[in-house]
Amino acid sequence: MSFERAAELDSQDDLFGKRELFRLPKDIIYLNGNSLGPLPTIVLQRLDMVLNDQWGQDLIGSWNKHGWIDLSKEVGEKIAPIIGAAAGQVICCDSISINLFKLLASCLQLKPDRKCILSQKDNFPTDLYVAQGLQNLLGTVNCELKMVNASQLIHALSENVAVLMLSHVNFRDGAAHDIDILTKAAHERGALVIWDLAHSAGVLPLSLDEWGVDFAVGCGYKYLNGGPGAPSFVYINNKHHNNFTQPVNGWMGHLTPFNFDKNFVPAKGVDQFMTGTPPILSLAALDEALSLFIDIDVAQLQKKHMLLSEYFLDMVKQHSELNDLQLVSPRNANKRGAQLSFSHPEAYAICRAWEEAGVIADFRSPNLLRVGFSPLVLCFAEIGAAVEALAEVVGSEIFAESRFQRRLKVT
Amino acid sequence: MSFERAAELDSQDDLFGKRELFRLPKDIIYLNGNSLGPLPTIVLQRLDMVLNDQWGQDLIGSWNKHGWIDLSKEVGEKIAPIIGAAAGQVICCDSISINLFKLLASCLQLKPDRKCILSQKDNFPTDLYVAQGLQNLLGTVNCELKMVNASQLIHALSENVAVLMLSHVNFRDGAAHDIDILTKAAHERGALVIWDLAHSAGVLPLSLDEWGVDFAVGCGYKYLNGGPGAPSFVYINNKHHNNFTQPVNGWMGHLTPFNFDKNFVPAKGVDQFMTGTPPILSLAALDEALSLFIDIDVAQLQKKHMLLSEYFLDMVKQHSELNDLQLVSPRNANKRGAQLSFSHPEAYAICRAWEEAGVIADFRSPNLLRVGFSPLVLCFAEIGAAVEALAEVVGSEIFAESRFQRRLKVT
Numbered sequence: 072m073s074f075e076r077a078a079e080l081d082s083q084d085d086l087f088g089k090r091e092l093f094r095l096p097k098d099i100i101y102l103n104g105n106s107l108g109p110l111p112t113i114v115l116q117r118l119d120m121v122l123n124d125q126w127g128q129d130l131i132g133s134w135n136k137h138g139w140i141d142l143s144k145e146v147g148e149k150i151a152p153i154i155g156a157a158a159g160q161v162i163c164c165d166s167i168s169i170n171l172f173k174l175l176a177s178c179l180q181l182k183p184d185r186k187c188i189l190s191q192k193d194n195f196p197t198d199l200y201v202a203q204g205l206q207n208l209l210g211t212v213n214c215e216l217k218m219v220n221a222s223q224l225i226h227a228l229s230e231n232v233a234v235l236m237l238s239h240v241n242f243r244d245g246a247a248h249d250i251d252i253l254t255k256a257a258h259e260r261g262a263l264v265i266w267d268l269a270h271s272a273g274v275l276p277l278s279l280d281e282w283g284v285d286f287a288v289g290c291g292y293k294y295l296n297g298g299p300g301a302p303s304f305v306y307i308n309n310k311h312h313n314n315f316t317q318p319v320n321g322w323m324g325h326l327t328p329f330n331f332d333k334n335f336v337p338a339k340g341v342d343q344f345m346t347g348t349p350p351i352l353s354l355a356a357l358d359e360a361l362s363l364f365i366d367i368d369v370a371q372l373q374k375k376h377m378l379l380s381e382y383f384l385d386m387v388k389q390h391s392e393l394n395d396l397q398l399v400s401p402r403n404a405n406k407r408g409a410q411l412s413f414s415h416p417e418a419y420a421i422c423r424a425w426e427e428a429g430v431i432a433d434f435r436s437p438n439l440l441r442v443g444f445s446p447l448v449l450c451f452a453e454i455g456a457a458v459e460a461l462a463e464v465v466g467s468e469i470f471a472e473s474r475f476q477r478r479l480k481v482t
Numbered sequence: 483m484s485f486e487r488a489a490e491l492d493s494q495d496d497l498f499g500k501r502e503l504f505r506l507p508k509d510i511i512y513l514n515g516n517s518l519g520p521l522p523t524i525v526l527q528r529l530d531m532v533l534n535d536q537w538g539q540d541l542i543g544s545w546n547k548h549g550w551i552d553l554s555k556e557v558g559e560k561i562a563p564i565i566g567a568a569a570g571q572v573i574c575c576d577s578i579s580i581n582l583f584k585l586l587a588s589c590l591q592l593k594p595d596r597k598c599i600l601s602q603k604d605n606f607p608t609d610l611y612v613a614q615g616l617q618n619l620l621g622t623v624n625c626e627l628k629m630v631n632a633s634q635l636i637h638a639l640s641e642n643v644a645v646l647m648l649s650h651v652n653f654r655d656g657a658a659h660d661i662d663i664l665t666k667a668a669h670e671r672g673a674l675v676i677w678d679l680a681h682s683a684g685v686l687p688l689s690l691d692e693w694g695v696d697f698a699v700g701c702g703y704k705y706l707n708g709g710p711g712a713p714s715f716v717y718i719n720n721k722h723h724n725n726f727t728q729p730v731n732g733w734m735g736h737l738t739p740f741n742f743d744k745n746f747v748p749a750k751g752v753d754q755f756m757t758g759t760p761p762i763l764s765l766a767a768l769d770e771a772l773s774l775f776i777d778i779d780v781a782q783l784q785k786k787h788m789l790l791s792e793y794f795l796d797m798v799k800q801h802s803e804l805n806d807l808q809l810v811s812p813r814n815a816n817k818r819g820a821q822l823s824f825s826h827p828e829a830y831a832i833c834r835a836w837e838e839a840g841v842i843a844d845f846r847s848p849n850l851l852r853v854g855f856s857p858l859v860l861c862f863a864e865i866g867a868a869v870e871a872l873a874e875v876v877g878s879e880i881f882a883e884s885r886f887q888r889r890l891k892v893t
Contacts (some may be wrong), residue, residue: 127522200736204731204746325607334610335615
């Protein structure tokens, strides 16, 4: 019966055909597009072209002839509509960590009387590491990282907070912050905001311009399917283009890079955010992957992953073997990203056994099973089959002993 | 006659066969491998494998199954013998500019009583921009950039110099510093050294360990042929592994990145130099390109590009049309990298016209024609043909008027 429901949902899915645009192995169900998006087939043609016809044929001339020199900005312009940004505010270079370093340092310069970076204890760790590194460099007198629980964020927006740095969607449990509310709260207290959109760009509707967000970063290789280690994107709101300076200067951020002046003069707008030469092969893959988003509204993507995850939850309910899976993600689909996380004492072993059965999900220490619902890639039939496989795995002999012991504890 | 000499030199060249390993367009002569090395054919197979068999088949599992997680270090280990480094001291990530930022900040922390970064006025500009950015961030009280002429470097090594940052080979004129002598001089005055090997790694014999160099960076896409924007490498001498900390922290530099702790604990050795996720497609291309160096001694490469450039100079002498080309590179081949630079009032127009004639070289503002001799790629017959084409270009009608006017001035 559940499979009939899956077939019905698939038949109503406007995005169903999109999965044909990916190279997906036949024998697996991929519930980890939130870690690494799968390969869009069109990327193969693009890389073939970049390698053979550009690097292999026009060599150094490709920087102009094939637009490599503008590729970071071109990619940024393709990402802009996905995150609710008008043109000229997004550029693609380096990693999220490095871009956050640049932004955090800039925010402290923009707010010279304030020394505090406010974030969340359960923010994605690398974001916190970046702040810690900057704190070590500048000294705690000049830069203090304060980490609080999510519920304490607004209360913690003291007059010393220069910038509120948060991930939109939590990597562990998928809980989504309300960017609009938190941005307004920060601005009311005189602080800037940096939003990390790694787990929301491409799956949640975003309106960065409308919300007045100051800065944002995001990931090229998760829901944007740009390939392993694809460069990160950065959003710099127009309102900061004339007062913004970032400290990791390099020739690609120079106003006239080919003059080879010995003094740095920053380029205008987002261009000064660049540092060194970007990795063109990786950047071209992301550029091509973004072509899949051209005719899609992110609201469609959100609708689909909400349906996928709700169907997953329905199916879980139908299997008593899965009673021990505890949902730790928000139950309200509007309050989460495109993932569900479940705690289970045997989460690690279950994740491995599920993988043996052909379903790729993710384990997050210490006890979370993380299931991603990349809406361009997945169909409902796969979700049905994945839960069947999960029930089989969890109900199997391997886990019988631990199930028994948990029930003993309960009684 | 000169072509007979070229044939003779080609027949004596042990490296002649190596050019077959590159995808070189038939109709051009490429004298710009010092800007972007050409495409090693084997990179096509590697990228095909990374795209289809790894990303496209094993998806997220490729990080372990196909060693992506260790690729930055693997690439570093392949570069180590090329720069005279024992294992465990080289890693490949980010751009040169970003790596210099990390190193400069680290050097200032290693020498807390010293505030000065000493460099050369004519250093590659991006290296100077990085220092200027750090100076802006830390304030001039904590970080001062001093730029002097090459001849003043040793004299300028005052007690306030924390680090001497230099390019081994000058990008304009190809002049090579003596790393051994300058490193010793810096150490005698209590300063650290950072060498930028962008224009020497792969063409000049290097002995970083033997010379006691503290830190170095270098480029993946010039003589190492790693592809456009290939990640940079960084060398951190073993002696600094226990006291070194770099400030741009990220999860890839954490001791236990997959524990997702909220506090940063640096990895041991060079691993802590990593920041974010590296661009795997670009990194894999470089990894594969380095396989061309496995059976080659860098001394062979130096011998060949010295012969190539000397043959170029001989040929230039034989053409009176080229009398106005003024060599600005050191005349002694032992004192330069794998390039020759010539000044000429019409350098820009000549470079463009030479390109029309099928020879790709480089123009450097305001008046330099820069000719690179990538020793794996070029043969002597090409050098002969390139000079013939240059003589034809410079002797042509287009340049007749300016030649005439220059001669008027002389008389």
